[in-house]
Amino acid sequence: MKKNKRIKILDIIKDHVINNKKEYMLVTLLFIIGIFLGVLFVNNVEETQKSEITTYMNTFIDKMKNTESLDYIELLKTSVGQNILLAIVLWFFGTTVIGIPVVFGVILYRGFCLGYTIAVCITIMGLPQGILFVLILLLLQNIIMIPAILALAVSGFKLYKSIIKDRNKENVKIEVVRHTIFSFIMLLLLVVSSAIEIFLSTNMMKGFIKYF
Numbered sequence: 001m002k003k004n005k006r007i008k009i010l011d012i013i014k015d016h017v018i019n020n021k022k023e024y025m026l027v028t029l030l031f032i033i034g035i036f037l038g039v040l041f042v043n044n045v046e047e048t049q050k051s052e053i054t055t056y057m058n059t060f061i062d063k064m065k066n067t068e069s070l071d072y073i074e075l076l077k078t079s080v081g082q083n084i085l086l087a088i089v090l091w092f093f094g095t096t097v098i099g100i101p102v103v104f105g106v107i108l109y110r111g112f113c114l115g116y117t118i119a120v121c122i123t124i125m126g127l128p129q130g131i132l133f134v135l136i137l138l139l140l141q142n143i144i145m146i147p148a149i150l151a152l153a154v155s156g157f158k159l160y161k162s163i164i165k166d167r168n169k170e171n172v173k174i175e176v177v178r179h180t181i182f183s184f185i186m187l188l189l190l191v192v193s194s195a196i197e198i199f200l201s202t203n204m205m206k207g208f209i210k211y212f
Contacts, residue, residue: 016151023154027107031150034111041112042119050123057124064209072198079194083145087152087190091183094156095176097163103156110149114138136204141197148189155182 017024045053090106093099117138122130162175 020154020158023157024150027104027150027153027157030104030107031111031146034108034113035115035118036111037108038112038115038117039119040115042116042123053120054124057120061209064206067206070202070206072202075202076194076198079197080191083190083194084187086149087183087187090149090152090156091180094152094159094179094183097160100157100160103153107149107153114142133205133208136208137201140201141193144189144196145193148186148193152183152186155179155186 042053086106090103093102093106118130118134121134121137124130125133156179159175159179163172166172
């Protein structure tokens with residue numbers, strides 16, 4: 001029974017991606033462009049800025065080394081709060097016709113942040129250690145987070161296209177409800193992503209930093 005439910009869920013996800021493949025291609029492209037811009041930004045900053053980034057990173061590493069125990073609950077609250085805010089922003093602007101550029105801007109910005117973080121880690125730690133640190137720090141939670149925020153953007157874009165094509169208020173209301181329910185499901189995934197980040201990735205990072 002559980003196996004059948006899993007198959008159905010996977011089929012629903014697969015159908016959703018296939019039915020909205022153009023939208024997914026668009027938001028994925030925006031996200032990749034953001035990553036590229038983040039990497040490009042770090043690679044082209046002046047030496048003074050690079051020195052400041054290096055100092056900040058080394059301070060962060062030293063702090064993590066010297067911290068015996070972390071307040072995981074407080075960290076979780078912060079991470080969940082940020083993800084809730086992200087989901088609300090994507091949901092809200094996805095329900096407005098003029099808000100779609102903001103949704104795309106958020107996706108571009110998230111890609112930029114990821115690219116920036118990757119580039120900083122590799123620049124300061126070197127290629128092998130930097131890549132390993134990035135994998136430990138970012139991989140696990142982003143396996144869930146990235147698809148969730150891309151799906152939120154696609155849902156908002158799909159609603160936008162529905163509003164443009166169909167001016168019937170009742171149909172628009174139905175689409176808004178669908179978008180809201182879908183956004184809530186994605187929010188739950190973002191909360192799971194926060195838990196993984198704090199309880200798994202953070203502990204793995206602390207273990208890795210000891211040998212850095």
